[in-house]
Amino acid sequence: MPENARDLNATSLDPNDDAPEWTDEMFEHAELAINGKVIRPATGYLGPNGVVKGRPPLRDRAKQQVTLRLDPDVLAKFREGGPGWQGRINRALRTILEL
Structure with a gap:
């Protein structure tokens, strides 16, 4: 396997991953889709400090x-x-x- 390829079957966490942990609030605002069909659209976006509501009307x-x-x-x-x-x-x- 090339050195820059990742093992997609690996179960261990990447110690260099700096992505933030998802909070309950993030999940509440996230888009929900099943098989590509949007069931619930997103109600905000991820900003530097978590979920930020969308633009005001x-x-x-x-x-x-x-x-x-x-x-x-x-x-x-x-x-x-x-x-x-x-x-x-x-x-x-x-x-x-x-x-």
Whole structure:
């Protein structure tokens, strides 16, 4: 057997496997399929800290994707806060525009 091939019949766990253990919450949100037919669709996705719910429902109007040029220091300030920086820019603009 080539050295990079795995023995599919092996029963021992891979000590180098860094995949997280599945929690009950993960199973609750996972898609359930039998013979390829989806019985229950997934209700979230796996994020770095476990199950994350899907996107919130769209309001009466969906957001539009645009291209916007910002000064590097402005962009860096919003990105400092981590994920969600685009939403923070949106909230800042809504505040300034009093929307």
